[in-house]
Amino acid sequence: MARPSLSTVAELLKPITWFPPMWAFSCGVVASAQSFSANWTLIVLGLVLTGPLVCASSQAVNDWFDRHVDAINEPNRPIPSGRMPGRWGLYIAILWTVLSLVWAWGLGTWGFWACALGLALAWAYSAPPFRLKLNGWWGNSACALSYEGLAWVTGGAVMLGGALPAGESLLLALLYSAGAHGIMTLNDFKAIEGDKQMGVRSLPVQLGPTGAAKAACIIMLVPQFVVVGMLLQWGQPWHAAGVLALVLAQLPLMLAFVRQPIEKALMLSAFGVPLYVSGMMVSAWALHFLHRVTL
Template identity: 65%
Template sequence: MQRPAFSAVAELLKPITWFPPMWAFGCGVVASGLPAEGRWPLIIAGVLLAGPFVCATSQAVNDWFDRHVDAINEPQRPIPSGRMPGQWGLYIAVIWTLLSLLLAWQLGRAGFLAAVFGLLLAWAYSAPPLRLKRNGWWGNAACGLCYEGLAWITGAAVMAMGQWPDGRSVALALAYSLGAHGIMTLNDFKSIEGDRQMGIDSLPVMLGVSGAAWVACIVMVAPQVVVALLLWHWGQGWHGLGVAGLLLVQLLLMKRFLALPRERATWYSANGVTLYVLGMLLSAFALRAATT
């Protein structure tokens, strides 16, 4: 049986998408307030689990079950282009799922359960019968929770040797998960034609380009306002002002994005989202300062 080239496998797993959950895991580590000494093997394993394993699995699963949509939107992708022959896309998705579980087992009960939940979300997002991505509200919520909140909480739990994180850490993780819903919407602008033809109700399909752009911005802004206020309430006013400052710059970028949302979605993803994740790290350091 013909096997795919290594380059096709790497493209299928989309390394560029690994950054958000790896970053969020790191934020959870910082927010825990616990020293890294003696925990570096767990931290490294957790970062690898969040990115090259669980996130990569979600990309493989999505590419396999989206192969007909990609044939319209991105025919150059490994599966529709034929560079990933036969059912190799599915085989890799299953293999990476098992490898992820094997690595997660080394992180203790908390890390393993978090990985199981993340992998279930990854399959539920793309695979029938649930295929959550058929509805932009549910699908983007699942992605935001998996990529940001779950990874953050896992990082904090691994640092605490399996104990549930502080309630403030969970609150920040959930807030940034909600904001990530908007980030996921930005990614949907590039696939409107295929989504519409294949019956996938992404927000740009349901609400139109302008409506989806406004929703994405509002959903990203609101949680950051809440985070800034929470940090102020917790006695970390300077950190809260920092988050607010980063948000102000995002608002300026959003004004330009909203003028031509479809054409500038990728541009905003590269610039505005960078400021968003910097705010995540700043809020994690604020929580660390509040707990030490």
């Protein structure tokens, strides 16, 4: 049987998508207020796990179970184009899942079970019988929780020797996970027609492009404003001001997006999302200084 080229395998694993969970893991590392130099091995192991392994696994799983939808929306992807022949897409998804679990042993009990949960969410998102992505509310929640909250908490727990991170860190992880639901919706605007045909009830399908755009912006904004309030309450006014400035910079992009949802979704994703995740790191540093003083 024909085998896919290495470049096709790399395309299936989508390295460009590895950044969000690796960034969230890094935020958890920073928020833990632990020494980076003393834990550099764990940090490297965690970054490889969250990006090139777990996230890559989720991309392979999604492309395999979405191959019929992609044949309509994006026929040039590896599987519908035929460059990933036979069942190679499924084999790679399974192989990368196993590799992820093996690698996770190096991060201790917490790292292993966090990895297992992230992989379970990835398979539940794409594969029957759950196929959470058939409903945008559930599917986007699973992705947001895995990519942002779970990765953040794992970064903190690994640095703390398996202990649960501080309550402030858990709260920020939850808030940024909630906001990331809106980010996940941005990816659905390019696939509206194929989703309608294949019964995928993304938010643009359920609410219409304008309704989904408004929902995505509100979902992104509200948690960020809550973060600003929390940072002020924790005595970190400069970090609160930094996050607020990043939130305000998103508003013009969001207004343009709401006016032209389909045309501007990529613009908000390209320029607004980096502002959002920058706020994550600013918040993480706020906790770093907070706990470095009080611990």
